[in-house]
Amino acid sequence: MQVKEIVVRERAGVVRKGEPVRVSIPFAKGELADPGAMCLKDAAGEPVPSQMQVLSRWKDGTVQWLLCDFAASVPAQAELRYRLAPGEHPAPGSASRLCVTPGEESWQVDTGASRFQIDARTLRPFLQVQRGETAVSGAGLCRLVGGAGEDLPGSVGQITLESFGALRATLRLDGSFAAAARFCCRLHFFAGKSRCRLELTLHNPQRARHDGGLWDLGDAGSFLFRGLSFELPLERPGERLVIPEQGGRRVLPKSGASLSLSQLSSGGSTVQGGYRLLEGDELLLEGKRATPLVWCGIGSEGIGALLPRFWQEFPKSVAAGTAGLCLSLFPECSQPHELQGGERSTSSFWLDFCCTPEDLAPLALPLALYPAPETVQASGFLKDLPPAAGDLVDRFLPGPQALFERREAIDEYGWRDFGDIYADHEAVYHQGTDPFVSHYNNQYDVCAGLYRKFLATGDPRWGELASDLARHVLDIDIYHTGEDREEYNGGLFWHTDHYISAGNATHRTYSKLHLGVKDPRYWGGGPAAEHCYTTGLMLHYYLTGEADFRDAVLTLADWCYGALAGPRLLLATAKKSLRYLSLLRYGKGSLFPRYPFTRGTGNALTACLDAFELSGDRVYLARAEELIRGSLHPMDDIDARGLGNPELAWSYTVLLGAVAKFLDKKSELNERDEAFTLARAGLLAYAEWMEQNEFPYLRRTELLEYPNETWAAQELRKCVVLYHAARYAGRQMGLAFLEKARRLLKEALADLERFPTSSCTRPVALMLQNGWIAAALKDGPDLQGLDGEPVPPAGAGTPKVSGAAVAARIVRELGDALRETTLERERAWLKSRL
Numbered sequence: 001m002q003v004k005e006i007v008v009r010e011r012a013g014v015v016r017k018g019e020p021v022r023v024s025i026p027f028a029k030g031e032l033a034d035p036g037a038m039c040l041k042d043a044a045g046e047p048v049p050s051q052m053q054v055l056s057r058w059k060d061g062t063v064q065w066l067l068c069d070f071a072a073s074v075p076a077q078a079e080l081r082y083r084l085a086p087g088e089h090p091a092p093g094s095a096s097r098l099c100v101t102p103g104e105e106s107w108q109v110d111t112g113a114s115r116f117q118i119d120a121r122t123l124r125p126f127l128q129v130q131r132g133e134t135a136v137s138g139a140g141l142c143r144l145v146g147g148a149g150e151d152l153p154g155s156v157g158q159i160t161l162e163s164f165g166a167l168r169a170t171l172r173l174d175g176s177f178a179a180a181a182r183f184c185c186r187l188h189f190f191a192g193k194s195r196c197r198l199e200l201t202l203h204n205p206q207r208a209r210h211d212g213g214l215w216d217l218g219d220a221g222s223f224l225f226r227g228l229s230f231e232l233p234l235e236r237p238g239e240r241l242v243i244p245e246q247g248g249r250r251v252l253p254k255s256g257a258s259l260s261l262s263q264l265s266s267g268g269s270t271v272q273g274g275y276r277l278l279e280g281d282e283l284l285l286e287g288k289r290a291t292p293l294v295w296c297g298i299g300s301e302g303i304g305a306l307l308p309r310f311w312q313e314f315p316k317s318v319a320a321g322t323a324g325l326c327l328s329l330f331p332e333c334s335q336p337h338e339l340q341g342g343e344r345s346t347s348s349f350w351l352d353f354c355c356t357p358e359d360l361a362p363l364a365l366p367l368a369l370y371p372a373p374e375t376v377q378a379s380g381f382l383k384d385l386p387p388a389a390g391d392l393v394d395r396f397l398p399g400p401q402a403l404f405e406r407r408e409a410i411d412e413y414g415w416r417d418f419g420d421i422y423a424d425h426e427a428v429y430h431q432g433t434d435p436f437v438s439h440y441n442n443q444y445d446v447c448a449g450l451y452r453k454f455l456a457t458g459d460p461r462w463g464e465l466a467s468d469l470a471r472h473v474l475d476i477d478i479y480h481t482g483e484d485r486e487e488y489n490g491g492l493f494w495h496t497d498h499y500i501s502a503g504n505a506t507h508r509t510y511s512k513l514h515l516g517v518k519d520p521r522y523w524g525g526g527p528a529a530e531h532c533y534t535t536g537l538m539l540h541y542y543l544t545g546e547a548d549f550r551d552a553v554l555t556l557a558d559w560c561y562g563a564l565a566g567p568r569l570l571l572a573t574a575k576k577s578l579r580y581l582s583l584l585r586y587g588k589g590s591l592f593p594r595y596p597f598t599r600g601t602g603n604a605l606t607a608c609l610d611a612f613e614l615s616g617d618r619v620y621l622a623r624a625e626e627l628i629r630g631s632l633h634p635m636d637d638i639d640a641r642g643l644g645n646p647e648l649a650w651s652y653t654v655l656l657g658a659v660a661k662f663l664d665k666k667s668e669l670n671e672r673d674e675a676f677t678l679a680r681a682g683l684l685a686y687a688e689w690m691e692q693n694e695f696p697y698l699r700r701t702e703l704l705e706y707p708n709e710t711w712a713a714q715e716l717r718k719c720v721v722l723y724h725a726a727r728y729a730g731r732q733m734g735l736a737f738l739e740k741a742r743r744l745l746k747e748a749l750a751d752l753e754r755f756p757t758s759s760c761t762r763p764v765a766l767m768l769q770n771g772w773i774a775a776a777l778k779d780g781p782d783l784q785g786l787d788g789e790p791v792p793p794a795g796a797g798t799p800k801v802s803g804a805a806v807a808a809r810i811v812r813e814l815g816d817a818l819r820e821t822t823l824e825r826e827r828a829w830l831k832s833r834l
Contacts, residue, residue, distance in 0.1 A: 007372050026375070142229070160174075265314060307349045564601060709757045
């Protein structure tokens with residue numbers, strides 16, 4: 001087995017010693033059977049105690065992704081390489097062993113440095129924290145203030161030990177604030193440390209009402225509240241100070257006075273305000289952006305708290321006084337905060353009960369850890385990684401810093417907005433001087449593209465962008481409710497509507513603002529299968545081990561498949577039957593597939609494959625086979641698809657690209673069965689049509705409403721499909737596919753070069769996803785040894801619209817609905833539409 005290298009980079013200019021870190025490493029199929037036989041060594045070759053957890057396995061049972069916790073030591077501004085290789089790893093010292101003791105009323109966590117008593121009934125979370133026999137903090141308090149100013153206590157319904165090992169333990173507390181909102185609170189503890197990382201997710205499980213298909217703020221389903229804070233009492237008085245990020249200034253209060261620092265805007269150049277530091281009611285300091293550290297102690301020992309994304313996820317505030325510390329995730333203010341129906345907000349902070357300010361401050365910019373790019377390449381897990389240097393994206397985007405700077409253009413900050421990427425391509429036709437606000441909402445899975453760049457290059461900035469976006473998607477873009485329409489529940493919201501400001505809909509299309517500027521036939525609606533992207537969330541899980549992202553992939557796969565198949569209800573089927581009947585009048589001669597030949601089916605297919613990858617549940621693989629059978633066949637009348645009309649048919653390449661992923665998964669499983677044969681023959685039939693008929697879209701501008709750079713970037717999808725089809729074709733056909741792909745690529749690059757807007761977000765997102773094809777086509781895949789021409793499976797192709805086909809579809813779907821429906825579901829379907 002090859003040695004696996006882990007890059008550890010220090011960026012804050014501070015010496016790190018024994019800092020708890022976590023990293024995930026991929027392995028090649030068949031490479032590692034027993035993770036317990038691995039040893040982690042530091043840059044000097046000395047063994048390091050570690051905690052390892054298998055996140056996924058190849059289908060032969062060997063390890064695919066391995067999560068590793070350890071304590072890293074790195075000089076200031078240095079980059080070191082730790083190594084993972086076969087060997088016996090040392091155990092941590094007996095004084096640093098973690099011990100977790102559950103109980104009905106409280107749980108206790110002993111890290112060897114401190115003992116934490118956690119309330120199992122009320123969200124505090126600590127009843128007491130002790131160092132030795134001395135209590136350093138008493139019973140804390142979590143306060144959620146409702147819209148009318150009332151206190152809403154947090155009741156813990158369940159507490160679980162989510163993960164446990166020699167170096168790290170995580171407790172998860174789930175519950176609710178009365179009947180108003182739900183919460184999930186995670187507490188991360190570390191062996192030999194008095195430190196805890198707390199992560200709180202606030203969730204409004206109610207549905208939005210979205211009257212008229214509009215999703216503006218102020219919706220009747222929103223939860224309004226005045227503030228959310230944690231109060232931590234201190235057993236011993238001491239000095240108290242706040243360190244703003246800019247200037248590193250320490251502030252000591254007068255005797256008995258309290259200090260508070262609030263950040264009510266991002267402090268960016270396009271907004272007014274920033275942070276204000278007060279002593280009582282007296283203003284001491286104000287500035288733009290702060291990452292404050294609040295600390296209480298005497299001499300070299302004290303208690304400290306740090307909120308790492310203080311200004312990025314404003315509003316936030318911290319306070320220190322004689323009674324203790326107060327950390328406000330949502331500061332109390334005159335105007336209530338609004339959590340939309342199905343929306344969540346996650347905040348995290350550090351608490352250390354034995355530290356100096358200098359000990360805690362570096363956590364504002366944690367160590368960057370990642371598997372070395374050569375380690376990722378050798379694993380073979382990602383077959384579509386871009387090259388480490390000379391990637392197509394690099395020709396049009398100066399680097400990841402350009403995307404960070406893009407946030408500043410519309411001040412893409414605040415707890416709801418942070419992490420999303422500015423959709424600047426939508427502002428190309430904007431008239432006026434005011435900033436044009438448009439949100440991207442992960443269209444084309446830019447999150448996955450960013451992670452590919454990160455893994456290929458080892459530049460942590462790509463990883464930071466991807467991680468920020470993944471968290472945003474999980475909390476804001478996914479509709480976390482089970483009370484709305486079945487085809488909406490758990491789904492992903494679209495990007496901001498084209499060329500129209502987001503308005504008060506924020507990250508949900510559509511807004512009341514659109515009524516005056518857009519044909520009302522084309523607005524309204526919620527999450528839809530054509531906007532479902534899971535691969536970036538899957539990669540985030542593999543790189544972090546955060547189980548919520550794994551669960552999100554499975555949920556999205558269920559939702560997207562269900563949204564395409566439609567609710568198996570009598571009322572829903574009757575409504576769909578009316579659409580089928582209208583086809584007899586307007587769609588005769590066109591094909592009548594069960595699932596549309598579009599990106600919606602392609603996205604659902606990819607989501608099912610990602611869900612199968614994560615869970616191993618063959619239900620998802622069976623659904624993938626069903627989606628392929630229901631959308632294409634090698635004997636199709638392809639000309640009847642109308643694929644030559646780009647405005648209506650461009651996204652068919654998304655579906656064919658997903659079919660190629662299905663073939664790769666079946667090949668990995670060594671399953672050359674009927675489903676594989678059908679998918680392969682179908683892919684090659686459509687690729688052969690592409691080889692003979694496809695053309696660069698910008699060569700027929702009369703077919704395009706907006707002949708812009710995005711059409712050039714979409715050409716990359718065609719190249720990807722032809723490349724994959726060549727891998728599964730005979731040699732002669734494969735060479736023809738590759739030649740066609742190279743011609744399309746040449747035209748696409750020429751068009752991208754002539755548009756100054758090719759560096760905008762949407763074309764860059766397409767390049768992040770598909771730009772690897774430019775390097776792959778230089779040599780092409782090895783076509784030697786591939787099977788001959790596939791034998792088309794028996795049966796006719798996709799049927800055309802006819803009275804018999806429509807009648808058969810209606811009868812079958814009504815039969816399915818009769819078997820699965822219930823009176824309760826029928827009522828819920830009807831109620832959600834009234």
